[in-house]
Amino acid sequence: MNIHEYQAKEVFRRYGIPTPQGIPAFSVAEATEAAKRLIHDTDNQVVVVKAQIHAGGRGKAGGVKVVKGAAAAEAAAKELLGKVLVTKQTGPEGKKVQRLYVEQGLAIKTECYLAAAVDRESKRIVIMASSEGGVDIEEVAEKHPEKIHKIFVDPAIGLMPYQTRSLAYGLGLSKKAQKSFGKLLGALAKLFVEEDCSIAEVNPMIVTEADDCVALDAKINFDGNGAFRHPGWEDLRDLAEEAQTETEAREAGLSYIQLDGNIGCLVNGAGLAMSTMDTIQHYGGQPANFLDVGGGASQEAVTKAFRIILRSHSVKGIFVNIFGGIMKCDIIANGVVAATKELGLEVPLVVRLAGTNVEKGKAILAESGLNITPADTMAEGAQKIVELAGKVA
Amino acid sequence: MSILVDKNTKVIVQGITGSAGTFHAGQCQDYGTQIVAGAVPGKGGETWQNPSGKGSAPVFDTMREAREATGANASLIFVPPPFAADAILEAIDAEIELCVVITEGIPVMDMLKVRRVIDGQTTTRVIGPNCPGVITPDQCKMGIMPGHIHRPGKVGVVSKSGTLTYEAVGQVTALGMGQTTAVGIGGDPINGTGFIEILEMFEADPETAGIIMIGEIGGAAEEQAAAWIKDNFTKPVAGFIAGVTAPPGKRMGHAGAIISGGQGTAAAKIEALQAAGAKIAPTPSDMGKTIQALLS
Numbered sequence: 121m122n123i124h125e126y127q128a129k130e131v132f133r134r135y136g137i138p139t140p141q142g143i144p145a146f147s148v149a150e151a152t153e154a155a156k157r158l159i160h161d162t163d164n165q166v167v168v169v170k171a172q173i174h175a176g177g178r179g180k181a182g183g184v185k186v187v188k189g190a191a192a193a194e195a196a197a198k199e200l201l202g203k204v205l206v207t208k209q210t211g212p213e214g215k216k217v218q219r220l221y222v223e224q225g226l227a228i229k230t231e232c233y234l235a236a237a238v239d240r241e242s243k244r245i246v247i248m249a250s251s252e253g254g255v256d257i258e259e260v261a262e263k264h265p266e267k268i269h270k271i272f273v274d275p276a277i278g279l280m281p282y283q284t285r286s287l288a289y290g291l292g293l294s295k296k297a298q299k300s301f302g303k304l305l306g307a308l309a310k311l312f313v314e315e316d317c318s319i320a321e322v323n324p325m326i327v328t329e330a331d332d333c334v335a336l337d338a339k340i341n342f343d344g345n346g347a348f349r350h351p352g353w354e355d356l357r358d359l360a361e362e363a364q365t366e367t368e369a370r371e372a373g374l375s376y377i378q379l380d381g382n383i384g385c386l387v388n389g390a391g392l393a394m395s396t397m398d399t400i401q402h403y404g405g406q407p408a409n410f411l412d413v414g415g416g417a418s419q420e421a422v423t424k425a426f427r428i429i430l431r432s433h434s435v436k437g438i439f440v441n442i443f444g445g446i447m448k449c450d451i452i453a454n455g456v457v458a459a460t461k462e463l464g465l466e467v468p469l470v471v472r473l474a475g476t477n478v479e480k481g482k483a484i485l486a487e488s489g490l491n492i493t494p495a496d497t498m499a500e501g502a503q504k505i506v507e508l509a510g511k512v513a
Numbered sequence: 514m515s516i517l518v519d520k521n522t523k524v525i526v527q528g529i530t531g532s533a534g535t536f537h538a539g540q541c542q543d544y545g546t547q548i549v550a551g552a553v554p555g556k557g558g559e560t561w562q563n564p565s566g567k568g569s570a571p572v573f574d575t576m577r578e579a580r581e582a583t584g585a586n587a588s589l590i591f592v593p594p595p596f597a598a599d600a601i602l603e604a605i606d607a608e609i610e611l612c613v614v615i616t617e618g619i620p621v622m623d624m625l626k627v628r629r630v631i632d633g634q635t636t637t638r639v640i641g642p643n644c645p646g647v648i649t650p651d652q653c654k655m656g657i658m659p660g661h662i663h664r665p666g667k668v669g670v671v672s673k674s675g676t677l678t679y680e681a682v683g684q685v686t687a688l689g690m691g692q693t694t695a696v697g698i699g700g701d702p703i704n705g706t707g708f709i710e711i712l713e714m715f716e717a718d719p720e721t722a723g724i725i726m727i728g729e730i731g732g733a734a735e736e737q738a739a740a741w742i743k744d745n746f747t748k749p750v751a752g753f754i755a756g757v758t759a760p761p762g763k764r765m766g767h768a769g770a771i772i773s774g775g776q777g778t779a780a781a782k783i784e785a786l787q788a789a790g791a792k793i794a795p796t797p798s799d800m801g802k803t804i805q806a807l808l809s
Binding site: 240243444476500 | 733
């Protein structure tokens with residue numbers, strides 16, 4: 121689960137990580153007021169107006185404006201609010217800016233990259249730092265991996281001072297900055313575990329003229345599985361950042377991602393759902409979505425899934441692909457029949473059932489009198505739906 | 514022969530009184546698995562009744578009591594995510610040999626700690642979490658897979674994905690072949706057992722003639738397994754990787770990309786497996802045919 125920079129910085133501050141002074145703003149008037157207040161409080165005319173979207177790469181896409189004075193901040197806010205930002209991480213459709221964060225400007229001596237993440241290979245939390253902040257860090261990682269310093273934190277022991285020192289030396293920090301860095305890193309490692317993060321990134325972490333380390337940017341991605349420990353996460357969710365159908369699906373316990381094609385998919389299991397999409401494309405079609413109904417979906421969940429799929433007007437056919445394990449085929453079949461009747465389904469529907477209670481399931485579909493095309497295998501079902509819905513060039 | 518489980522496996526079900534636990538413990542028992550006990554804190558002294566009416570098992574408060582009273586050597590976990598890490602650690606503490614974790618949705622921070630404990634001992638092997646379990650046809654079903662699609666035979670199956678495992682098994686059976694053992698290792702970022710450890714067991718199992726290995730995009734486990742196969746695995750491998758056409762996800766930040774360093778795409782995994790001599794099924798409906806061709 122992603123949150124905005126200004127929210128991540130609130131988390132940072134709670135753990136004692138230094139961040140610039142800043143105020144979130146939801147309108148041009150609020151942004152102007154925030155700029156005035158910061159200029160007054162810091163006695164510095166320079167403020168930064170930052171677009172708040174759930175994606176990185178904002179700077180290069182023009183989403184961060186360094187300006188002098190409240191009038192310039194107002195102009196920047198006017199330009200940014202409502203603008204669709206296309207960055208390297210948003211996808212081609214971009215993201216509309218609906219929130220801003222106005223921050224004090226700080227004099228920067230050096231910029232570094234710092235991030236913590238869960239590393240599958242070492243089964244540890246990896247913390248990565250590089251003095252090559254401010255340039256494309258992924259390019260650095262690819263071409264000069266030796267410039268990315270890494271430590272691996274043992275979950276039973278936690279971050280050790282020697283590890284902090286090795287990163288500080290790697291970054292080439294002064295004695296005073298090392299001390300400040302040590303505090304920042306300790307707090308980052310602590311919050312990463314306690315807040316159930318999967319990624320916490322500071323890009324850049326800056327060293328100020330006074331040799332203090334400050335988190336100039338903050339990105340946090342929470343591990344959704346940890347939600348039961350963090351009731352406060354619900355308040356951090358920005359529904360405007362999610363497609364409406366994706367929000368609805370999440371609330372119904374379905375895993376759904378909207379895509380560009382014309383064949384709706386309803387599948388149980390993420391691996392099967394992905395390979396159903398692969399098979400549709402193999403036969404020349406384009407999936408309209410990824411939808412995993414999970415292990416134990418009810419009849420209601422199936423109806424909800426149909427409704428969500430049909431919300432997209434580009435859907436010209438639906439392929440239901442179920443291999444019943446926990447999920448019984450007769451329950452799915454009842455769900456499919458109920459949903460088809462309730463929604464007055466007008467597009468072709470291919471249903472492939474296998475596994476637990478498959479015969480009962482097939483009988484329910486056959487006896488329903490509805491126009492449902494059965495299939496015995498995933499390949500057969502994919503071929504049939506591609507024929508019925510039409511290939512997409 | 515088989516790997517991990519057979520007719521002598523004696524199973525304690527942790528969380529046997531919950532709705533998933535009681536249903537699946539019943540299904541496993543009906544399949545022929547020896548369900549010898551349940552372990553549920555606060556329910557010690559009760560008796561679990563198989564919903565099918567065909568059996569029962571005593572329930573204990575702790576894993577240690579359950580193991581000592583029954584001589585069980587395996588545990589099957591249906592405990593909800595907030596308590597699952599505790600349940601796994603209790604099984605390890607009770608020196609259970611095999612612990613299969615079905616629970617989906619365990620926080621990765623919990624699994625990091627559990628994995629640290631797993632790596633510090635050699636008694637307990639943990640399979641999962643978030644997996645369908647392990648089955649040796651006609652001998653022992655420890656998991657939530659539909660038992661009837663399986664048949665004893667010579668093909669080993671190892672997979673990150675639950676329903677794709679069923680897909681592979683169903684095809685193998687439909688073609689008149691069967692399985693030695695089918696193992697779902699789960700697709701979570703941190704799990705108890707990886708591909709390579711299962712491949713080692715299949716290599717050592719004389720009954721297994723060849724295997725189907727099913728991976729998914731993300732992580733580097735398939736690439737590492739491919740490298741291991743190249744040097745160590747002597748039996749035919751039919752592979753499948755799900756997610757060839759998955760669109761690159763919207764993401765935040767660079768950390769994930771820096772860690773993965775170009776690994777993790779379906780193309781990279783397929784290439785690595787092919788370089789190791791594996792035959793890749795062109796669609797998921799071809800997994801059975803692919804291993805059949807390799808074994809004939």
